[in-house]
Ligand code: SF4
């Protein structure tokens with residue numbers, strides 16, 4: 001599967017904004033790493049709501 005949602009875990013501060021906002025519910029906070037992850041990227045609408053919501057520019061849609 002091609003990469004669609006790219007999360008820079010170094011930048012992510014686990015604020016949860018993108019998780020709450022994502023209309024497809026494919027973003028989640030991983031308890032172990034405390035970072036944002038993506039589940040099923042193929043469901044992504046590519047409208048970049050998460051990109052705009054992230055305060056630290058940790059998400060890219062490619
Ligand atoms: S672009 Fe939209 S659907 Fe895709 S991960 Fe971001 S908020 Fe979710």
Ligand code: SF4
Nearest residue numbers: 012013015016018054
């Ligand atoms: S909005 Fe950005 S900083 Fe917050 S959880 Fe999502 S990727 Fe991490």
